[in-house]
Amino acid sequence: VSIPTITFLSDYGLKDDFVGVCHAVILSICQAARVIDLTHGIPRQDIRAGALSLSGALPYTPVGVHLAVVDPGVGAHRRAIALKSADQRILVGPDNGLLSLAAASCGGVVEAVEISDSRFRLEPVAATFHGRDVFAPVAAHLARGTPLADVGRPCDPSTLVGLSLPAARVEPDGVTAHALYIDTFGNVALDASHDQLVRSGLKLGAPVEIEAPGGERHPGVYARTFADVPAAALLVYQDSYRRLAVAVSHGDAAARLGVGIDDELRIRPK
Amino acid sequence: VSIPTITFLSDYGLKDDFVGVCHAVILSICQAARVIDLTHGIPRQDIRAGALSLSGALPYTPVGVHLAVVDPGVGAHRRAIALKSADQRILVGPDNGLLSLAAASCGGVVEAVEISDSRFRLEPVAATFHGRDVFAPVAAHLARGTPLADVGRPCDPSTLVGLSLPAARVEPDGVTAHALYIDTFGNVALDASHDQLVRSGLKLGAPVEIEAPGGERHPGVYARTFADVPAAALLVYQDSYRRLAVAVSHGDAAARLGVGIDDELRIRPK
Amino acid sequence: VSIPTITFLSDYGLKDDFVGVCHAVILSICQAARVIDLTHGIPRQDIRAGALSLSGALPYTPVGVHLAVVDPGVGAHRRAIALKSADQRILVGPDNGLLSLAAASCGGVVEAVEISDSRFRLEPVAATFHGRDVFAPVAAHLARGTPLADVGRPCDPSTLVGLSLPAARVEPDGVTAHALYIDTFGNVALDASHDQLVRSGLKLGAPVEIEAPGGERHPGVYARTFADVPAAALLVYQDSYRRLAVAVSHGDAAARLGVGIDDELRIRPK
Numbered sequence: 066v067s068i069p070t071i072t073f074l075s076d077y078g079l080k081d082d083f084v085g086v087c088h089a090v091i092l093s094i095c096q097a098a099r100v101i102d103l104t105h106g107i108p109r110q111d112i113r114a115g116a117l118s119l120s121g122a123l124p125y126t127p128v129g130v131h132l133a134v135v136d137p138g139v140g141a142h143r144r145a146i147a148l149k150s151a152d153q154r155i156l157v158g159p160d161n162g163l164l165s166l167a168a169a170s171c172g173g174v175v176e177a178v179e180i181s182d183s184r185f186r187l188e189p190v191a192a193t194f195h196g197r198d199v200f201a202p203v204a205a206h207l208a209r210g211t212p213l214a215d216v217g218r219p220c221d222p223s224t225l226v227g228l229s230l231p232a233a234r235v236e237p238d239g240v241t242a243h244a245l246y247i248d249t250f251g252n253v254a255l256d257a258s259h260d261q262l263v264r265s266g267l268k269l270g271a272p273v274e275i276e277a278p279g280g281e282r283h284p285g286v287y288a289r290t291f292a293d294v295p296a297a298a299l300l301v302y303q304d305s306y307r308r309l310a311v312a313v314s315h316g317d318a319a320a321r322l323g324v325g326i327d328d329e330l331r332i333r334p335k
Numbered sequence: 336v337s338i339p340t341i342t343f344l345s346d347y348g349l350k351d352d353f354v355g356v357c358h359a360v361i362l363s364i365c366q367a368a369r370v371i372d373l374t375h376g377i378p379r380q381d382i383r384a385g386a387l388s389l390s391g392a393l394p395y396t397p398v399g400v401h402l403a404v405v406d407p408g409v410g411a412h413r414r415a416i417a418l419k420s421a422d423q424r425i426l427v428g429p430d431n432g433l434l435s436l437a438a439a440s441c442g443g444v445v446e447a448v449e450i451s452d453s454r455f456r457l458e459p460v461a462a463t464f465h466g467r468d469v470f471a472p473v474a475a476h477l478a479r480g481t482p483l484a485d486v487g488r489p490c491d492p493s494t495l496v497g498l499s500l501p502a503a504r505v506e507p508d509g510v511t512a513h514a515l516y517i518d519t520f521g522n523v524a525l526d527a528s529h530d531q532l533v534r535s536g537l538k539l540g541a542p543v544e545i546e547a548p549g550g551e552r553h554p555g556v557y558a559r560t561f562a563d564v565p566a567a568a569l570l571v572y573q574d575s576y577r578r579l580a581v582a583v584s585h586g587d588a589a590a591r592l593g594v595g596i597d598d599e600l601r602i603r604p605k
Numbered sequence: 606v607s608i609p610t611i612t613f614l615s616d617y618g619l620k621d622d623f624v625g626v627c628h629a630v631i632l633s634i635c636q637a638a639r640v641i642d643l644t645h646g647i648p649r650q651d652i653r654a655g656a657l658s659l660s661g662a663l664p665y666t667p668v669g670v671h672l673a674v675v676d677p678g679v680g681a682h683r684r685a686i687a688l689k690s691a692d693q694r695i696l697v698g699p700d701n702g703l704l705s706l707a708a709a710s711c712g713g714v715v716e717a718v719e720i721s722d723s724r725f726r727l728e729p730v731a732a733t734f735h736g737r738d739v740f741a742p743v744a745a746h747l748a749r750g751t752p753l754a755d756v757g758r759p760c761d762p763s764t765l766v767g768l769s770l771p772a773a774r775v776e777p778d779g780v781t782a783h784a785l786y787i788d789t790f791g792n793v794a795l796d797a798s799h800d801q802l803v804r805s806g807l808k809l810g811a812p813v814e815i816e817a818p819g820g821e822r823h824p825g826v827y828a829r830t831f832a833d834v835p836a837a838a839l840l841v842y843q844d845s846y847r848r849l850a851v852a853v854s855h856g857d858a859a860a861r862l863g864v865g866i867d868d869e870l871r872i873r874p875k
Contacts, residue, residue, distance in 0.1 A: 068636055072629065079349060079619060080376035080519045082388050088371050089342065089396040096338055101628050106620035118622050126629040140560030192560035194575035249620045290680030290732035305734035349619060350646035350789045352658050358641050359612065359666040366608055410830030462830035464845035467665065
């Protein structure tokens with residue numbers, strides 16, 4: 066017998082009891098469910114960071130229900146949705162782009178419902194905590210096997226809110242990329258791929274020059290991993306989600322380069 | 336078949352292995368148990384914050400065993416207790432008021448036992464870690480179905496330690512309330528209810544004046560949710576536990592108003 | 606039927622999704638597994654802190670698979686290993702000393718395999734995330750019952766990397782000990798035992814003098830627990846893992862004494 070699985074990602078943090086109460090709601094409804102906390106450390110209200118984390122993690126998770134809540138518009142007019150992807154995953158969360166990258170990488174949306182008024186929500190719905198009162202109970206009923214069509218009103222997948230991401234450009238002398246995400250250690254994930262870097266003339270193991278947003282140029286290496294460069298050296302590498310990233314071995318690349326989210330970096334052979 | 340459920344709340348934090356070791360002890364004794372971590376982020380030794388979180392969360396949890404440890408008196412003379420509430424929940428923790436609000440909101444205590452010398456404790460009991468050596472093993476045996484009377488010595492429920500909370504007052508020109516709890520985001524939960532605010536002449540959607548502990552007066556709105564006010568605006572709202580609270584949209588109300596726990600705030604129509 | 610148990614300890618923290626993705630990988634392979642997070646708050650790359658925490662926690666955990674990842678050499682030449690202890694626990698992690706203290710306290714290693722090229726690893730293996738691509742999938746297959754010999758190549762237990770720890774000395778006028786580990790609260794765990802302290806003439810309840818690394822001498826008490834001394838007082842006590850430790854009641858002993866990891870403290874009767 067298969068154990069129903071719910072993955073759960075949010076920006077709730079673990080200091081308050083928000084995450085714990087959502088677990089309690091889920092297990093009150095679907096006693097057999099197994100909840101996998103992907104992370105609750107998404108920077109507060111950062112929809113894009115949540116969307117990137119969810120889409121990166123999903124291929125490693127069992128097919129099941131995937132609950133995600135990063136919801137700056139809670140209590141306002143954004144829709145609450147549940148959707149089915151082409152590969153039979155069910156995603157539940159606010160319709161603000163959070164689910165869009167994951168849905169796309171799972172083959173696109175084949176069915177969607179609006180769940181703000183779901184008959185499975187907990188009444189009275191608190192205006193500030195739809196995680197507990199709307200998303201968690203609907204996810205739990207879906208994990209029990211309730212069909213998607215029974216948890217809300219049908220809605221047209223083409224009307225779901227998307228997310229616009231910057232796009233790296235291959236240029237004659239290198240790649241112009243953007244900071245997509247900066248992790249706890251100051252490693253900067255870029256929107257460029259290994260292919261783009263190769264097309265711009267860069268080779269694994271070769272020296273590179275990285276132009277920071279402020280214009281200063283920093284020497285680095287296109288390396289396989291941290292262990293391939295000395296401590297404090299700057300490297301460009303393919304991260305564990307196969308995106309290019311910039312890091313400082315035993316250091317903080319975002320601080321060293323003065324990079325914030327969406328800032329441009331130019332990477333050139335040297 | 337029902338899965339035995341243990342909820343777990345503490346001030347242990349997640350940096351050290353205290354929480355993990357308690358999980359290990361529980362599952363060594365009651366292999367089938369499911370442990371729901373409500374939160375381990377209660378401010379260190381803050382019994383009242385723990386009691387408020389536990390009593391707020393419990394209605395959302397399956398009926399089961401409810402373990403809570405915020406225990407400044409560990410190793411001293413406070414009793415360790417397990418008790419049954421009128422609605423058949425079993426609460427386990429130190430007798431310092433931590434369980435009192437939850438027990439009251441579950442219909443009161445119908446049976447209590449002192450577990451400091453429980454035959455199920457792990458020997459030798461470390462003077463500084465009763466979570467591992469007393470509370471977790473007793474909770475696990477209770478989850479296995481051991482009767483309450485078998486885990487300790489009977490004690491009189493009327494002798495259990497309570498908690499005194501401040502009380503908001505409705506006054507001719509508004510409500511005088513107190514800061515009960517301040518969350519990660521600086522939102523300030525008050526001891527006043529929606530009813531008290533209404534009786535003082537305040538209406539949802541209307542402007543209010545909030546007098547801070549220092550005497551300064553701040554304009555705000557009695558709103559349904561954050562999304563109803565502009566960024567940086569001050570609002571009074573009913574939080575997800577139906578308590579009144581003060582917040583700043585995208586900001587930190589506790590810092591803005593200079594409020595600490597138990598401080599008085601006066602809220603008036605304007 | 607026994608539920609396969611995997612304990613999991615790392616320095617990944619909970620801000621990113623590293624831990625959640627490892628859980629997902631494990632449960633994708635071994636659906637029935639129960640994962641107990643011992644802690645993910647080991648200070649980054651601190652192999653010794655991880656080794657001490659693992660060896661302290663293991664006696665409280667069900668016998669099963671024990672996954673640990675503190676891995677500064679990921680992507681370099683350190684081996685990845687799985688080993689069986691004399692008491693039938695299976696430990697999985699990098700061969701950098703992290704598993705050594707736990708293995709020793711479990712009766713020593715009776716069988717070991719090198720798993721870097723395990724047929725159960727996830728391809729392509731990311732150079733920076735062996736937790737996800739090597740350790741978690743191998744641990745999950747072991748939890749399913751796959752024999753140790755089938756997950757890697759045999760390796761000689763005597764070649765496994767160990768860990769050198771400082772050693773306290775009993776001297777005519779007291780004990781010279783070292784700071785092994787400093788917890789969240791600033792409590793300093795030492796490499797001295799209760800026996801060593803007793804042999805140096807110290808008695809429970811008696812005053813002591815603690816000489817800090819800088820040479821200043823601080824008065825304290827050899828106490829059973831925090832509750833036995835006034836707030837702000839310095840105490841030496843036996844911690845919950847039966848190591849001696851130095852603490853300040855309601856305070857931070859590491860800061861008060863200016864102690865860092867491995868620093869020497871001299872404790873004398875007074």
